[in-house]
Amino acid sequence: MTTFEAYLDAHSGTLLNEDMVTILSNIAEATRQISDKLRSSSLSGLTGATDAINIQGETQKPLDILSNEIMLEACRKSPAVAFAVSEELDAEVLIHPAGEYAMIFDPLDGSSNLDVNVTVGTIFSIIEASSAAEILKNGRSQLAAGYAAYGPQTNLVLAIGNGVQIFTLDQHGVYVMTTADARIAPETKEFAINAARRPSWDDVITEYVDGSIGTPGYNMRWVGSMVADTHRIFNRGGIFLYPADRSKPASGGRLRLLYEANPIGFLVEAAGGSAIAGKTAILDIEPTSLHQRVPVIFGSRQEVAKISQAYCIARTIE
Numbered sequence: 001m002t003t004f005e006a007y008l009d010a011h012s013g014t015l016l017n018e019d020m021v022t023i024l025s026n027i028a029e030a031t032r033q034i035s036d037k038l039r040s041s042s043l044s045g046l047t048g049a050t051d052a053i054n055i056q057g058e059t060q061k062p063l064d065i066l067s068n069e070i071m072l073e074a075c076r077k078s079p080a081v082a083f084a085v086s087e088e089l090d091a092e093v094l095i096h097p098a099g100e101y102a103m104i105f106d107p108l109d110g111s112s113n114l115d116v117n118v119t120v121g122t123i124f125s126i127i128e129a130s131s132a133a134e135i136l137k138n139g140r141s142q143l144a145a146g147y148a149a150y151g152p153q154t155n156l157v158l159a160i161g162n163g164v165q166i167f168t169l170d171q172h173g174v175y176v177m178t179t180a181d182a183r184i185a186p187e188t189k190e191f192a193i194n195a196a197r198r199p200s201w202d203d204v205i206t207e208y209v210d211g212s213i214g215t216p217g218y219n220m221r222w223v224g225s226m227v228a229d230t231h232r233i234f235n236r237g238g239i240f241l242y243p244a245d246r247s248k249p250a251s252g253g254r255l256r257l258l259y260e261a262n263p264i265g266f267l268v269e270a271a272g273g274s275a276i277a278g279k280t281a282i283l284d285i286e287p288t289s290l291h292q293r294v295p296v297i298f299g300s301r302q303e304v305a306k307i308s309q310a311y312c313i314a315r316t317i318e
């Protein structure tokens with residue numbers, strides 16, 4: 001069985017340099033620590049909420065803060081990391097001034113699900129950035145991206161430029177490759193959307209969802225944890241939709257570009273799927289701010305194509 005470290009070593013000197021191997025190894029170790037903290041959180045009092053509000057306007061949970069600190073420690077242990085960008089922090093943090101990379105992450109996505117024991121995750125992206133100005137670059141410039149899914153199993157999903165590999169944490173704390181070159185099924189009849197937000201959808205999304213519900217065989221899943229919904233799509237196909245609010249299109253929606261949409265979009269495209277924000281591929285969006293939000297639609301490419309084509313037609317009609 002191939003371990004995570006063996007996989008990195010096998011690509012050291014080709015897809016990865018030594019700095020990237022160090023960074024990814026430290027991220028893997030951070031996810032092991034976060035997984036460990038999650039498993040015993042009810043026993044160690046790491047549940048509930050704090051009085052703190054993050055830059056997103058969300059109440060921080062103890063595990064949000066702890067996971068963020070664990071990821072920052074992974075940055076500190078990686079001499080090549082110049083900057084850390086976190087969902088939990090207002091601005092980029094200078095880590096090693098001589099570094100050449102930025103580690104961009106959502107340390108604990110879906111944390112509103114923690115107290116009800118639903119799968120949550122850590123999402124990460126690595127880009128070249130030796131100055132703060134270089135952080136705002138489009139998603140196609142990512143060198144690596146991935147997520148850890150903390151569920152019944154702990155999985156680490158990684159793309160470094162040659163497809164997507166899925167690793168599973170074993171009882172000894174070793175990440176073992178359990179899926180090589182994961183592919184997203186091109187077709188699906190399973191869609192994921194928060195149907196309670198229907199009043200905010202534009203006509204394209206409304207017509208797609210209403211048409212799907214009316215078509216035999218279609219089913220809906222919505223976990224409320226992006227990593228959980230993403231991992232299901234990697235395993236059996238599907239389409240995930242978090243569109244913009246049509247009354248506030250400039251707001252971009254709920255999900256953040258740099259540490260949610262871009263890394264997930266990088267993984268999805270590497271597995272043969274599609275990731276769009278409407279007419280535009282997510283990875284082509286030029287960021288304007290660290291915490292910028294974008295509409296997110298990704299998954300089985302033939303299903304995503306129905307929506308991107310509908311947006312093209314709709315835009316033509318305007």
Ligand code: P6P
Nearest residue numbers: 109110111112194224225226227
């Ligand atoms: P809603 C979690 O807070 C998150 O950012 C994603 O992980 C998840 O897909 C989405 O928000 C859930 O949003 O509006 O259904 O609560």
